[in-house]
Every structure is written in C-alpha cells, then in structure tokens.
Amino acid sequence: MAFGGLLALRGVDIAVEEHQVVGLLGPNGSGKTTLFNILSGLLRPTAGEVWFAGCRVTNLAPWRLSGLGIGRTFQIARPFAHSTVFDNVLVGITFRSRHHYRRVLDRRREAERLLAMVGLAPKASARANELSLGERKRLELAMALSTRPTVLLLDELASGLSPKGREEVIRFYGRLKERGLTIFAIEHSFRVLAHVADRLVVLDQGTIVAEGRPAQVLGSPRVMQAYLGEDE
Amino acid sequence: MSLNTLAQALVSGALLGCFYTLMALAFSMILGVTRALNLSHGDLIILGGYLGYWLWSGSGLHPLFLVPVAGAALLPLALLWHWLFHRLPEPRELSSLVLTFGLSLLLQNIMLALWRGEYRLIASESLTGSLALAGLRLNQGRLVVAAAALAVVGALYLGLTRTRWGRAIRATSLDREAAALLGINVDEATRTTFLLAFCLSGVAGVLFATLHYLYPAGGIELTLLAIVLTIWAGVGRLRSVLVAGILLGVVEALTVAWSGPRWRELVVSLMLLASLLARSGGLARGWSH
Amino acid sequence: MGRRGWIGAGLVAAALLVLPPLTGFHPYYLYLVSTALLFGTVATSWNLLAYAGQISFGHAAFFGLGGYGAALASLGGLSPWVAIALGGAVGAVGAAGISLASARLRGAYLALATLAYAEIWRGIAHNWTAVSGGGAGLIGIPPLPTLAWLPVDFTRGRAGSYYLSLAFLVVVIAVFGGILRSRVGLAFAAVREEEERASLLGVRALPWKVLAFALSGLFSGLAGGLYVHMVRVVEPDLVFNRYFSILPLVMATFGGLHTLLGPAMAALGLYLVSELLLHPYVPAFHQLPYALALIAVVLYLPGGLAGLLPGKRSGAA
Ligand SMILES: Nc1ncnc2c1ncn2[C@@H]1O[C@H](COP(=O)(O)OP(=O)(O)O)[C@@H](O)[C@H]1O
Ligand SMILES: [Mg+2]
Numbered sequence: 001m002a003f004g005g006l007l008a009l010r011g012v013d014i015a016v017e018e019h020q021v022v023g024l025l026g027p028n029g030s031g032k033t034t035l036f037n038i039l040s041g042l043l044r045p046t047a048g049e050v051w052f053a054g055c056r057v058t059n060l061a062p063w064r065l066s067g068l069g070i071g072r073t074f075q076i077a078r079p080f081a082h083s084t085v086f087d088n089v090l091v092g093i094t095f096r097s098r099h100h101y102r103r104v105l106d107r108r109r110e111a112e113r114l115l116a117m118v119g120l121a122p123k124a125s126a127r128a129n130e131l132s133l134g135e136r137k138r139l140e141l142a143m144a145l146s147t148r149p150t151v152l153l154l155d156e157l158a159s160g161l162s163p164k165g166r167e168e169v170i171r172f173y174g175r176l177k178e179r180g181l182t183i184f185a186i187e188h189s190f191r192v193l194a195h196v197a198d199r200l201v202v203l204d205q206g207t208i209v210a211e212g213r214p215a216q217v218l219g220s221p222r223v224m225q226a227y228l229g230e231d232e
Numbered sequence: 233m234s235l236n237t238l239a240q241a242l243v244s245g246a247l248l249g250c251f252y253t254l255m256a257l258a259f260s261m262i263l264g265v266t267r268a269l270n271l272s273h274g275d276l277i278i279l280g281g282y283l284g285y286w287l288w289s290g291s292g293l294h295p296l297f298l299v300p301v302a303g304a305a306l307l308p309l310a311l312l313w314h315w316l317f318h319r320l321p322e323p324r325e326l327s328s329l330v331l332t333f334g335l336s337l338l339l340q341n342i343m344l345a346l347w348r349g350e351y352r353l354i355a356s357e358s359l360t361g362s363l364a365l366a367g368l369r370l371n372q373g374r375l376v377v378a379a380a381a382l383a384v385v386g387a388l389y390l391g392l393t394r395t396r397w398g399r400a401i402r403a404t405s406l407d408r409e410a411a412a413l414l415g416i417n418v419d420e421a422t423r424t425t426f427l428l429a430f431c432l433s434g435v436a437g438v439l440f441a442t443l444h445y446l447y448p449a450g451g452i453e454l455t456l457l458a459i460v461l462t463i464w465a466g467v468g469r470l471r472s473v474l475v476a477g478i479l480l481g482v483v484e485a486l487t488v489a490w491s492g493p494r495w496r497e498l499v500v501s502l503m504l505l506a507s508l509l510a511r512s513g514g515l516a517r518g519w520s521h
Numbered sequence: 522m523g524r525r526g527w528i529g530a531g532l533v534a535a536a537l538l539v540l541p542p543l544t545g546f547h548p549y550y551l552y553l554v555s556t557a558l559l560f561g562t563v564a565t566s567w568n569l570l571a572y573a574g575q576i577s578f579g580h581a582a583f584f585g586l587g588g589y590g591a592a593l594a595s596l597g598g599l600s601p602w603v604a605i606a607l608g609g610a611v612g613a614v615g616a617a618g619i620s621l622a623s624a625r626l627r628g629a630y631l632a633l634a635t636l637a638y639a640e641i642w643r644g645i646a647h648n649w650t651a652v653s654g655g656g657a658g659l660i661g662i663p664p665l666p667t668l669a670w671l672p673v674d675f676t677r678g679r680a681g682s683y684y685l686s687l688a689f690l691v692v693v694i695a696v697f698g699g700i701l702r703s704r705v706g707l708a709f710a711a712v713r714e715e716e717e718r719a720s721l722l723g724v725r726a727l728p729w730k731v732l733a734f735a736l737s738g739l740f741s742g743l744a745g746g747l748y749v750h751m752v753r754v755v756e757p758d759l760v761f762n763r764y765f766s767i768l769p770l771v772m773a774t775f776g777g778l779h780t781l782l783g784p785a786m787a788a789l790g791l792y793l794v795s796e797l798l799l800h801p802y803v804p805a806f807h808q809l810p811y812a813l814a815l816i817a818v819v820l821y822l823p824g825g826l827a828g829l830l831p832g833k834r835s836g837a838a
Contacts, residue, residue, distance in 0.1 A: 269629060269633075271636075316816065316819065316820075319819060319820055320819060321819075323628060323629070325628060325629035326576060326628050326629045326632060327819065329576075329578065329629055329632050329633070330576075330770060330774060330815070330818075330819070331815060331816070331819045333578060333766075333767050333770065333815075334767065334771055334811060334812050334814075334815030334816070335812065335815075336767075337763075337764075337767050337808060337811060337812060338808070338809070338812035341805065341806065341808045341809070341812075344805065345805030345806060449763075452640070452763065456636075456637065456640065459633060494647070494648050495644070495648060497640070497643075497644050497647075498640075498641060498644025498645065498647075498648060500640075501637045501638075501640035501641045501644060502637075502641055502644075504633070504637040504640075505622075505634055505637040505638060505641065508623070508626060508630055508633055508634045508637070509622065509623060509625075509626070509634070
C-alpha cells in the first residue's frame with residue numbers, strides 16, 4: 001500500500017484463522033491502521049489481495065464487507081457525533097443485511113442489549129460527542145458489534161485507558177471469544193496481548209518483523225528493538 | 233467560421249483573459265489565506281464598477297484615472313468582510329459560502345437601491361475605436377483594459393515575491409500554522425490580503441465597466457468565472473492563473489464567435505460544473521502545495 | 522420539540538387556517554401569505570436535504586423546474602392540479618439528476634455544483650426559446666380552478682392557492698417529521714455525520730443522498746408549480762432566480778437547522794416582516810432582514826451552522 005511516495009505496507013501476508021484472536025502490534029506509523037483500512041474497505045490497496053471466507057474481497061466497498069460479516073472499531077472514535085448513543089448503535093442493527101429484524105421493537109431491544117453489554121445503558125440518550133474517552137471506546141465496540149460481524153477488527157481498544165479500564169477490556173475480549181468471534185486486534189499493551197491473543201504479528205515500517213505465539217514474540221529481541229523507547 | 237474570425241476571436245479572447253486573471257486573483261488570494269470561498273466576489277467587482285461609473289459620469293475624467301479611486305473606495309468593505317470572515321465556524325469553505333451568498337444578496341440590493349436596475353457602461357470616447365494590426369482589428373478598449381490588468385498583475389507579482397508583506401502573505405497561504413510558527417504575523421498578513429484583494433476588485437470593476445454593461449445582478453457570472461479559474465489554476469500560483477485566464481478568455485470568445493453571445497453565461501456555468509466534477513474537490517488540492 | 526413548541530405551532534396553524542375569512546379574502550394579503558407559505562415549503566425541503574448532510578445552493582433549479590414543468594403542462598391543456606403534480610415530479614427528477622452526477626462531491630464543492638446547476642437551467646430557459654419562451658417566458662397560465670364541493674369563497678381566486686400552499690407546507694413538515702422518526706431519518710443522519718462509518722455499518726450513502734435530493738426537489742417543484750399558477754407567468758429570471766436558492770438557506774439556518782418547524786417559522790417571520798413592515802417604508806432595503814438573519818447566524822449562533830456542517834474530518838482516521 002503506497003500513499004504517493006510513501007510505502008505504508010509492503011509484502012504483508014497475514015492469515016487469521018476462524019475463532020482465533022490474532023494480535024497486531026508495532027510502533028506508531030508502522031501501518032497497522034492502514035492495514036485495517038484496507039481490510040474494511042476504506043482504502044483500496046495499490047497492490048495485493050484480501051481474501052475472506054474463501055472469496056477474494058479486494059476493493060469491495062465497506063458496506064459490502066460489512067454485509068459479509070466484517071466489523072471494526074476506530075482507534076480515534078468516529079461515532080455519529082450529533083446523534084444519540086442509542087441511535088449510533090441502532091444504525092448497524094437497522095441496516096445490516098444479515099440477521100435483519102422486521103420489527104422496530106426487536107431492533108430497539110437489541111440496541112438496548114448491546115448498550116447494556118458495554119455498560120452504556122445509562123447514557124443511551126446522551127449525544128455521542130458528550131461522551132468521555134472511555135465511554136467512546138465502549139461505544140466504538142458496541143457499534144462494531146451492531147452488525148453482528150463474524151470477524152472483528154479492533155484498533156487499540158485498550159490504549160489510553162486506566163489499568164482498571166484495561167482489565168475490563170481484557171474481560172471483553174474473553175466474552176467476544178466465547179461467542180466464537182474471530183478477532184484481529186491492534187494493541188500496544190503487552191499485558192492485554194499476553195492475556196487474549198492466540199497469535200501475534202509484529203509490524204515495523206510496513207513489513208512483518210515477527211510472528212508467532214505471544215510468549216515467543218513478546219520475548220524476542222527484534223520486537224524489543226522495534227519498540228525501543230516506547231513504554232511497555 | 234473563417235480563419236480571420238478565428239484569429240480575431242483568439243486575440244480578443246486573450247485580451248479579455250488578462251482581465252479575467254486580474255479578476256480571479258482577488259478571489260484566489262482570499263481563498264488561499266483564509267480557506268473561505270467568497271461568493272460576493274463578483275458583486276464587489278460590480279460595486280467597484282458602479283462607483284467608477286458614478287465618478288466618471290460626474291467628473292468626465294478618463295476611466296484609467298478612476299481605477300485607483302475605485303480601488304481605494306472598497307477598502308472599508310475589506311475590513312468589514314475580514315471581520316466577518318474571522319468569525320466563521322469550521323468548516324470554513326462551507327460556512328463562508330453560506331455567509332457570502334447572503335452578503336451577495338445584500339450588495340445586490342444596495343446597488344439596486346442606489347442605481348436602480350438600469351444598465352450602465354463607462355462609454356468613454358477615449359476607449360472606442362480600434363487598431364488594425366496584421367489584418368486583425370483590435371478593440372482599443374480591450375487593449376487598454378488588458379494592458380492595465382497586466383500592469384496590476386505584474387505589480388502584484390513583484391509585491392508578493394519581493395517584499396516582506398508579500399512573502400508573509402505567500403507563507404500564510406501555503407500553510408497558516410507553519411507560517412505562524414516561523415514568527416510571521418498571520419493576522420496582519422490576512423488583513424493585508426483582504427485590503428489588496430478588495431483593491432484589486434475595485435480596479436477590476438472599473439475596467440469591467442468599460443467593457444460590459446453593469447447591472448446589479450451581474451456579479452454572479454464573475455464569481456463563477458473566478459471559481460472556474462481557481463479550479464483550473466490552483467490557489468496561489470500567479471502564473472498559472474494568467475495562463476488559465478487567457479485560456480478561459482479564448483474559450484469564451486470562441487463560444488461567442490461560434491454561437492453568439494446568448495450562450496456565454498450558460499457556458500460559464502457548464503464549465504464550472506464540469507470542472508468541479510472533473511476534479512472533485514480540486515480547489516482543495518491547491519491549498520496543500 | 523417541547524409541548525410549548527407544539528402548542529405554538531398548533532396556534533399558528535389554526536391562525537393560518539382562519540386567516541382568509543378574517544381578512545375578508547383580501548387578495549393582496551392572501552397572495553403575500555401564500556408566498557410566505559411557499560417559501561416555508563421550500564425552506565423545509567431544503568432543511569430535509571441538509572438533514573442528510575447535503576447543502577444545496579441551487580434550490581432555484583428545483584423550484585424553477587417545477588415552475589416550468591407545471592406551466593408547460595398547464596398550457597398544454599392538462600388540469601392545473603395535474604400540472605402542479607407534474608411540476609413536483611420534474612423537480613424531483615432534476616434534483617435526483619444533480620445528486621447522481623455529483624455523487625463524488627461533498628460539502629462546499631457540492632454546494633458550488635448545485636449553484637452552477639441552477640445557473641445552467643436559467644441559461645437553458647433563456648436560450649431554449651422554442652420550449653421555454655426564452656427570456657420573455659410563458660404567459661397565459663390558467664389560475665387554479667374552483668372546487669364545486671367547497672364554499673366558493675374558499676377556493677376562488679387567491680384563496681384556493683392560499684390553502685394549497687398551506688397544505689404543501691403541512692405535508693412537507695409531516696413528511697420530514699415522519700422521516701425523523703423512521704429508519705430513513707436514521708440513515709440520513711448517519712450519512713451526514715460520518716459517511717464512511719455509515720458505510721461500515723451497512724448504509725450505502727448514494728441511494729439515501731439521491732432520495733433526500735429527490736424528496737427535496739419534489740416539494741420545491743410543487744411549490745414552483747403552484748407559484749407559477751399564482752403569478753400566471755413563468756420567466757427564467759423569475760423562477761430560476763438565485764433568490765429561491767438563497768432564501769431557503771437563510772430561513773433554514775436562521776430558523777434552526779435540522780429542526781422540524783424552525784425553517785417554516787423563520788420563512789413566515791422573515792418574509793412577512795420584509796414584505797409588510799419594510800417594503801412599504803424602505804422598499805430598497807426590504808431584503809435586509811435576510812442578510813441580517815444570516816450574519817446573526819454566523820456571528821451569534823455558531824452552532825446554527827456548525828451543527829449541520831458535515832465532513833469535519835477528511836480521509837480515513
Ligand atoms: N491517508 C493517508 N495518506 C497519506 N499517508 C497516510 C495515510 N494514512 C496513513 N498514512 C501514513 O502511513 C503510515 C502508517 O500509518 P498508520 O497505518 O496510521 O500507522 P499505525 O496505525 O501503525 O500507527 C504513516 O506514516 C502515516 O503517516
Ligand atoms: Mg493506528
């Protein structure tokens with residue numbers, strides 16, 4: 001993937017197995033979010049292919065990929081800022097192409113369930129731009145889940161949270177895994193990664209520099225080097 | 233169309249294009265420095281034209297003498313517009329459109345009140361008549377206007393490249409935040425830009441009034457022309473604006489030669505729509521370089 | 522909107538309903554208020570489009586297309602009722618057309634494209650003399666027929682068009698209100714606030730944008746169609762006048778973007794103040810209220826503009 005003269009991703013070949021949690025890490029600017037933008041259809045790669053469940057899905061529009069079962073969160077939350085929290089979650093429930101509810105009541109019930117699950121039920125009628133950082137992260141997760149995806153792309157869910165918030169994120173990962181979701185997660189926190197990931201991939205300057213089981217990867221000198229100067 | 237008509241159209245179009253360059257520069261300078269699209273641009277030019285006409289019919293002076301007067305007369309408005317633009321919420325491109333669409337209506341009404349709906353022209357005898365050159369007949373008025381426009385554009389070019397305030401304006405236009413970090417007084421540069429741009433508009437107005445009949449609603453066409461030129465040339469590139477201006481003048485002259493003057497306005501709007509669709513947000517590209 | 526708002530709106534509606542007999546079916550006042558109601562209709566339709574994040578600077582195009590469509594149909598022998606409905610359809614098609622053509626433009630660039638679009642139609646109406654009558658336009662458009670099953674005073678002359686314009690305003694407000702409560706409104710808001718995010722949640726933006734344009738064009742076209750049957754002529758500079766692009770925008774931003782009744786109230790207020798209070802005394806400056814309203818929005822109600830404006834961020838985050 002190139003932006004003008006900048007090669008943001010090169011020769012990245014990653015397979016995410018069903019029902020697995022794969023962690024993606026790497027220093028800032030290494031191309032992690034760019035990879036997610038390609039996987040979710042927001043960017044068209046200048047070269048390379050994306051496959052999903054046996055089908056080539058390169059260059060499909062975001063709404064098509066969403067229909068196939070890909071959901072994502074954003075590192076910097078991008079809610080519908082002037083809409084209520086409730087409506088933010090309702091959009092995906094209403095317009096997803098699979099598991100469609102005919103009745104408004106059913107859609108609203110699912111929205112309530114989702115908000116309760118992420119702990120935002122008391123904020124349902126607040127506007128999204130009134131939320132705190134932690135609440136925005138919860139909303140991101142609820143929005144990503146609102147289309148009932150089978151694969152979730154989570155972009156730095158735990159970043160910027162307090163240690164307590166981080167523990168909660170770890171519990172969330174556990175619950176999502178129990179539901180059988182396939183998860184591809186960008187995280188910086190070694191603690192979170194060590195707890196939740198089945199496999200890790202490390203990016204640096206747009207290429208994969210390490211790959212394998214968490215214990216292996218987190219201990220490798222190459223990873224430490226990539227992260228040199230960064231905390232955790 | 234004979235070869236001679238063609239050549240005639242090319243030359244008179246190119247002359248008109250020099251005027252278009254001058255006219256569009258005010259628009260693109262303000263866009264560059266403030267990211268605001270000024271839809272009242274053409275109305276300001278028409279206002280300058282009316283002021284010139286009023287002075288000319290009162291004094292009988294040669295129109296070229298009235299050029300600086302009309303330029304100076306618009307300066308108070310520059311400060312008012314600057315004050316208003318300063319308060320525009322983000323995104324500036326859109327909110328400025330909303331504000332200036334209203335200001336354009338206001339200016340039209342003021343002109344309608346002051347000069348009623350009548351068509352006016354600075355029909356100075358010194359500008360009628362034509363020169364014959366290599367078999368072409370050159371309208372003397374257009375020659376004078378083109379020469380005056382080129383002189384003003386040249387002076388502006390020197391000012392922008394050789395002086396301290398000129399460099400401040402160009403730096404602010406290139407990247408406002410970086411300019412501020414470098415210690416450039418961007419607020420002052422912005423104010424200077426408004427003053428310069430409105431001065432140019434007044435000048436353009438008087439020149440325009442010697443070429444075309446003025447009427448209070450005539451500004452929109454000039455605004456659309458300025459936007460087309462800015463899309464073609466990008467923001468802040470004076471020489472590209474000159475090339476684009478001459479090109480536009482030629483396109484217009486050819487249209488008129490081929491199908492008569494009725495289609496001119498329609499062609500301008502079509503060119504604007506086509507340019508917007510072709511570059512989808514092309515104006516924005518000008519800000520980044 | 523609170524209960525007080527609804528009570529106020531109900532009172533205004535009741536007053537508008539009984540106004541014609543109260544003025545003794547005074548033709549001038551009825552004409553004036555009908556025009557204000559038509560502006561209210563166009564302003565509300567503009568607001569409906571803005572709700573979907575699409576800012577138009579060219580509603581004169583839809584108004585004028587409706588006007589010409591209805592005028593041509595009426596002059597061609599169709600009943601004015603059918604002609605006005607056709608005008609609405611022409612407005613809707615014209616709006617859907619520019620929406621499709623400019624699918625890739627956003628924000629200020631879309632606004633400029635719609636501005637050019639209105640100017641293009643004005644130019645076409647000026648030049649396509651065989652159909653449009655050129656600059657002189659078309660005359661001899663019949664008035665609305667009276668309805669035999671209603672008291673004759675209520676459908677005759679200006680009263681008939683008064684009640685029809687009131688009906689248009691009520692219908693466009695009802696449609697907008699319905700949209701706000703439905704999945705259509707949910708999609709419009711999503712497309713307006715974050716088009717890319719909406720797409721990731723299964724909302725394909727283009728059809729919703731086209732729908733918003735078509736609905737907005739429909740009501741503006743209906744208003745244009747009725748207008749030419751009120752003034753009985755149609756000219757390019759009359760119905761494709763920029764006035765019909767600027768005023769709805771001013772009224773909607775001043776009245777409150779995205780609010781159900783604000784634009785209509787602002788339209789009635791601003792238009793009537795301008796025509797009743799200013800026009801008789803300072804005719805030259807009777808459009809001052811619009812300019813002042815706009816400057817007030819920019820200076821004192823920054824939320825008034827910022828609330829609506831989409832695309833506060835560009836590119837993928
Ligand atoms: N839309 C874009 N245009 C140009 N460059 C971009 C764009 N998006 C990202 N980049 C660049 O690509 C590189 C990778 O960015 P990103 O994927 O956001 O990194 P990460 O998420 O790993 O921190 C960075 O150098 C960034 O500046
Ligand atoms: Mg990132």
